[in-house]
Amino acid sequence: MLGAIGLDERQEATYRALVAAGAAEVSDLAHRLALPRSDTERALRGLEHQGLAARSSARPGRWVAAPPGVALGALLIQQRHELEQAELAAALLAEEYRAEASEPAVHDLVEVVTGASAVTHRFHQLQLGAVSEVCALVTGKPIPVSGTENESDERAANRAVSYRVVVEREVLGLPSGILELSAALGRHAQCRVVDRVPTKLVVADASLAMVPLTGRGAEPAALVVHASGLLESLMGLFEAVWRDAMPLRLGEGGVVREERTGPDPTDLEILSLLLAGLTDASVARQLELGLRTVQRRVKGLMELTGVSTRLQLGWHAYERGWVSRTPRP
Incomplete structure (x- = not known):
């Protein structure tokens, strides 16, 4: 979690253990972390460099955790400043690139x-x-x-x-x-x-x-x-x-549907796939419906529009706005 401000996993674990203890000897921290003493000392020196830990002046070999609210807050402010500088540099480079690319070489x-x-x-x-x-x-x-x-x-x-x-x-x-x-x-x-x-x-x-x-x-x-x-x-x-x-009208992963009277969302998906050229059997497989269910719903759409052929149904579907080549505003 603290990797974003420059701590590796070992340093973060060491700082968390030190915060929990308030202050601790190197040997005690090494035991808590199940790490060799040398690795623990290396992690503590890294925390000291970041301003997150300090050596105790009263007891040599003892380390004290810096208050997280102050120490981590300072690191976050520094990180934000560095990101702002990086964004500014990126914007300047992009502007320079656009200027140089106004007449780019063919290659x-x-x-x-x-x-x-x-x-x-x-x-x-x-x-x-x-x-x-x-x-x-x-x-x-x-x-x-x-x-x-x-x-x-x-x-x-x-x-x-x-x-x-x-x-x-x-x-x-x-x-x-x-x-x-x-x-x-x-x-x-x-x-x-x-x-x-x-x-x-x-x-x-x-x-x-x-x-x-x-x-x-x-x-x-x-x-x-x-x-x-x-x-x-x-x-x-x-x-x-x-x-x-x-x-093409898709299911849950696809289109935001509008509330309307007439065909329900499944009817519209079936109609969209049929108009895309799929057979009844292919539509049934893709939508995980029974073949008779698909045919029954198509028949219901034909009754709803008062037509006797599927060609007429497609024409009425466009006329009524159930399907369209241009997106609705």
């Missing part, structure tokens, strides 16, 4: 990142750096674009970063595909589906993009594209795919 417009660990790190860095919007095209196994399972996602969510994601229809046919997609996208993402996306793609703030590189037997690699004509083309590709894609 600086694209980075090649190789190795699974490096690609993953760069992806999360790109997402964490987003301040307004992340756009993505997804094929194969869903990627965590805006979920809340890791710290970078939570920070992005706290900054109200919006997400627009287009997934390939094949993703919906994977075992538990809907559940994985809902978990990966999170609650506040807009999601659409198409038969096929041209490539995997992630774009942050229309200013930085990642495109995977694939090759036979090659280790994972990706292109990181900075502001350029190439980036504008990639953003144009995303917008074209997004414009032609079908809106």
Whole structure:
């Protein structure tokens, strides 16, 4: 817990033991901590350097704990000051980078990142750096674009970063595909589906993009594209795919629902998946419903709209605003 102010685990344990005792001999602390005397003395010297412990002037070999409220408070103030200085330095460097990058060299417009660990790190860095919007095209196994399972996602969510994601229809046919997609996208993402996306793609703030590189037997690699004509083309590709894609209504991990009369949330999920091209059987598997339940609900929607065919049902669904290509305000 105190690692944020510069204490390692051994120093923290030593300080806690010293605070509990008020004052103690080195040998007593070493016994309490089950540490060698030399390690205990080293930890105490580290605490002394931090102003958290002092040698007793009355009894040599005895150490006294500094009051936590005063000593730790001073360290916290120092840490905040150092963070403020680091933020200022980061802002100045960013401004300097923007100034220098106004006319970047051609070879600086694209980075090649190789190795699974490096690609993953760069992806999360790109997402964490987003301040307004992340756009993505997804094929194969869903990627965590805006979920809340890791710290970078939570920070992005706290900054109200919006997400627009287009997934390939094949993703919906994977075992538990809907559940994985809902978990990966999170609650506040807009999601659409198409038969096929041209490539995997992630774009942050229309200013930085990642495109995977694939090759036979090659280790994972990706292109990181900075502001350029190439980036504008990639953003144009995303917008074209997004414009032609079908809106997808997800379950608990997906869409914030509105209170309304008519179909319930499960009806709307079924309708969304049917309009995305899934069969009744596939919808039943994805939503963990019985096939007859799906068919019964579809029949109920047809009765509700007064139509006799599913084609008419899809048309009425758009007319009534149950599904839409444009998000509601």
